Amino acid sequence: xxxxxxxxxxxxxxxxxxxxxxxxxxxxxxxxxxxxxxxxxxxxxxxxxxxxxxxxxxxxxxxxxxxxxxxxxxxxxxxxxxxxxxxxxxxxxxxxxxxxxxxxxxxxxxxxxxxxxxxxxxxxxxxxxxxxxxxxxxxxxxxxxxxxxxxxxxxxxxxxxxxxxxxxxxxxxxxxxxxxxxxxxxxxxxxxxxxxxxxxxxxxxxxxxxxxxxxxxxxxxxxxxxxxxxxxxxxxxxxxxxxxxxxxxxxxxxxxxxxxxxxxxxxxxxxxxxxxxxxxxxxxxxxxxxxxxxxxxxxxxxxxxxxxxxxxxxxxxx
Numbered sequence: 001x002x003x004x005x006x007x008x009x010x011x012x013x014x015x016x017x018x019x020x021x022x023x024x025x026x027x028x029x030x031x032x033x034x035x036x037x038x039x040x041x042x043x044x045x046x047x048x049x050x051x052x053x054x055x056x057x058x059x060x061x062x063x064x065x066x067x068x069x070x071x072x073x074x075x076x077x078x079x080x081x082x083x084x085x086x087x088x089x090x091x092x093x094x095x096x097x098x099x100x101x102x103x104x105x106x107x108x109x110x111x112x113x114x115x116x117x118x119x120x121x122x123x124x125x126x127x128x129x130x131x132x133x134x135x136x137x138x139x140x141x142x143x144x145x146x147x148x149x150x151x152x153x154x155x156x157x158x159x160x161x162x163x164x165x166x167x168x169x170x171x172x173x174x175x176x177x178x179x180x181x182x183x184x185x186x187x188x189x190x191x192x193x194x195x196x197x198x199x200x201x202x203x204x205x206x207x208x209x210x211x212x213x214x215x216x217x218x219x220x221x222x223x224x225x226x227x228x229x230x231x232x233x234x235x236x237x238x239x240x241x242x243x244x245x246x247x248x249x250x251x252x253x254x255x256x257x258x259x260x261x262x263x264x265x266x267x268x269x270x271x272x273x274x275x276x277x278x279x280x281x282x283x284x285x286x287x288x289x290x291x292x293x294x295x296x297x298x299x300x301x302x303x304x305x306x307x308x309x310x311x312x313x314x315x316x317x318x
Contacts, residue, residue, distance in 0.1 A: 002112040003043060027051045028060040031091070035064045043073035043104075046083050047257050053086040054256065067095030070120070071102050078224065078242045079103040081125045081151035098122050105155035105222060107211055109203065111188035114164065114211075115222045117156030124154040126223055134237050134304060137179040139216045139223065150243060154221040162186030166217055171205050174216075179225055182215040183208040214240075232263040234272050239303045247298045248278055253291055255279040258318045264309070273308035274299070279315050288312055 008015035016037050023030050031052060034042055049072075074084070088098045099122040106113040117124065130148040132140040142149045158164045164184040166174045174180045185208050192200035203209050214225045226240035233239075241261035249256040258279035263272035276295055282288055292310045299307045 023048065028056045031056075031061070031064055031066065031094075034066060034069055035094075038068040040068055041071045041073070042069065043071075043075065045076040046074055046079050047077065049074060049087045050080070050083045050257065053083060053090050056090075061091070061094060064091070064094040066091055067097070069096060069100050072096070072100045073102050073104050075104040075106060075155075078226070079153045079155075080246055081123070081153055082246070084123045084125075084153065103153040103155050105224060107213075109190045109209060109211070110162070110184055110186065111190075113159055113188070114162060114184055114186075115156045115158050117154060117221070124221070125151040126154065126218060127151050130302075131304065133179065133225065134239065137238065139177040139179060139218065139225075141177075152223045152225065154218075154223055156222065157220055158184075158222070159186070159188075162188065164211075164222065165208070166215060167205075167208075171208075176217050176219075179214055179216045181228065182211040182213045182222070182224075184211055185209060230262075232261075232272055232274060234263070234274055234305065237304070239274070239305075244276070244299060244302045247302050248276060248295055251291065251294055251298070253280050253282045253287065255281075255315060258315070260318050266308075274303075274305065275309045275311065276307050277311040277313060277318060279318050280312050281315060282312075 004015060016033055016039065018029065018033060027048065030044070030048070033039065084101050084103070088096065088101055092098065099120040101123050102117055103123060104117070105115040126139065127142055127144045127149045128139040129142045129146070130150045132138050133150070139152070144151070162184065163186060164182060166178065166180040167183055168174055168180050183205060189209055192203065212228050214228060214231065216223050216225065226242060230241055231238055232241060244261045245259045248254055248259045260277045262275055264275050266273045276299070278295065280291065282291060291312060295310050296306050299305065
């Protein structure tokens with residue numbers, strides 16, 4: 001509504017629309033429309049870029065011309081550096097400029113847009129130490145090749161006339177590279193939730209609004225680490241489930257994008273149990289046991305602890 005309909009109306013730009021179901025049935029249709037209509041701006045969540053990077057047959061992309069695409073906006077869910085790299089590499093022969101790949105950040109409470117990178121810069125990835133992030137809530141820079149390194153894409157700088165900050169649990173501003181709650185303010189910010197004063201009250205922190213995200217600032221740019229509501233606190237450690245979901249989704253036999261990692265209350269103790277639910281078509285008992293072992297090994301590698309429960313389910317469950 002904001003980015004496509006109102007944006008095109010305001011600037012007098014041509015808008016080409018297609019059904020999301022059309023894309024899900026055959027993802028290459030999105031790219032074919034950009035090629036045929038000489039599209040310049042198109043946005044999608046990370047999973048859409050992942051589908052096009054991994055699932056589209058070579059024969060379907062041979063005739064694509066994506067040289068007109070200036071802004072391939074990636075937002076609405078966590079942006080994966082691996083997806084950015086895979087998508088850029090796959091479609092570079094089709095004329096796609098790597099500088100067009102643009103991770104962005106926004107939320108409905110700020111009329112969708114809050115932070116954008118410079119035009120035509122391309123992705124900027126910050127490699128940080130995973131154990132330090134989990135144990136100290138600090139984004140300590142390391143080399144890409146270092147053990148425990150994870151890549152976090154920059155979502156750019158805050159839009160003009162808006163402001164953002166990173167705070168701790170007491171709403172005290174944090175220094176660069178310290179991870180905390182992202183708050184914002186500006187002329188596009190919401191006045192509150194419709195007929196829901198209780199939710200509005202939790203949103204407001206003085207004249208700042210709570211985004212519901214954890215993030216850190218570096219060199220004036222914003223780096224997202226996870227959603228507050230998705231955070232799993234286990235043994236005093238803060239675990240971000242998205243990275244484990246991505247890793248499990250790469251295992252042969254597991255349906256990519258069809259993995260959910262979440263916490264379940266441990267009724268017998270005071271901590272949260274770590275649960276992985278993953279879709280698979282594997283029926284063989286020995287192979288399913290092997291999948292469970294692989295998922296557990298990944299959990300130890302990615303979040304530093306084993307999984308309490310692994311639930312393998314049939315396709316379309318998640």
